[in-house]
Amino acid sequence: MLYFVVFDYIPMFGVLIAFKDISPFEGVGAIFTNEWVGFKHFVRFWNSYYFWNVxxxxxxxSFYKLFFSFPASVLLALLLNEVRRVAFKRIVQTISYLPHFISTVVVAGLAMMVLSTDGGLINAIIVRFGGEPIHFLGDPAYFRGVLVISHVWQSIGWGSILYLAAMTGIDPGLYEAARMDGAGRVRQAWHITLPGITPVLVIMLILSIGGLLNAGFEKVLLLYSPAVYEVADIIDTYVYREGLTQLNYSFATAVGLFKNVLAMLLILGANYIAKKMNQTGIW
Structure with missing residues (x-):
């Protein structure tokens, strides 16, 4: 609670900057003394050339990440739930969720090494089979794919832990009854396991929808370049450039606030739909 108060709630005071013209050299007092400019910076962003692109x-x-990583974690959990050799199950779990703890900087470095056109493993294989090296990180056609694949690799194991924990709460008697009725592993998973973890699935999906506007700032910032701005420039990188490199604090704060308000509306909408469908929401 102290962490959230200090690093999340107290900094909310800074959103006032979005409604004023403030220079980084004016000091904190400018937040109180400078005149209000209303929605000037929001309108500037909405009318900006970059708005629709970012x-x-x-x-x-974010949608690609959710579309591929969410079912992948569920599928891995279902497969691990069917493994009867405890040692093998633990090894697979450890290997699959270990990438979650690797720093984004390290992951970006690994991606650059593996995908490099000069000695990278993937391009070495392509050349070996007679192909031409591909500049994955500099080609707009491949950049998003690199982000999504690296995200799935990092998140699939960690996400499956939650679903495996939910599966432990399912009554074993249901599986025994299903086996007596002739249901195989696939039917048991479809008719017992999946319905049994549906409340957890819905909650995780709602939270994921709320995070749709968080497309992975650190990884994009480390991997993108002007050559792929067309497909890689997201709200967070745009805020970074405007706020920290161009020193447009008020404008960058307005863009960040707009993003957070939109994310709140998404999570409220997802929770409302879940409730209407008689599913478990987050409140």
Missing amino acids: MRNTLLI
């Missing part, structure tokens, strides 16, 4: 890239990258 919105489209943010939503597409």
Whole structure:
């Protein structure tokens, strides 16, 4: 609670900057003394040349991540739930969720090494089979795929832990009854396991929808370049460039606030739909 108060709630005071013209050299007092400019910076962002591009890239990258990583974690959990050799199960679990603890900087470095056109493993294989090296990180056609694949690799194991924990709460008698009725492993998973973890699935999906506008700032910042801005520039990288490199604090704060308000509306909407469908929501 102290962490959230100090690092999340107290900094909310800074959103006032979005409604004023403030220079980084004016000091904290400018937040109180400078005149209000209303929604000037929001309107500037909405009318900006970059608005639709960063919105489209943010939503597409986040949607692709959700579309591939969410079912992948569920599928891995279902497969691990069927493994009867405890030692093998633990080894697979450890290997699959270990990438979650690897720093984003390290993951980006690994991606650069593996995908490099100069000695990278993937391009070495392509050349070996007679192909031409591909500049994965500099080609707009491949960049989003690199982000999504690396995200699935990092998140699949960690996400499966939650679903495996939920599966332990399912009554074993249901499986015994299903086996007596002739149901195989697939039917048991479809008719017992999946319905049994549906409340957890819904909650995780709602939280994931709330995070649709968080497309992975650190990884994008470390991997992208002007050559792929067209498909890689997201809201967070745009805020970074405007706020920290161009020192447009008020404008960058307005863009960040707009993103957070939109994320709140998404999570409220997802929770409302879940409730209407008689599913478990987050409140």
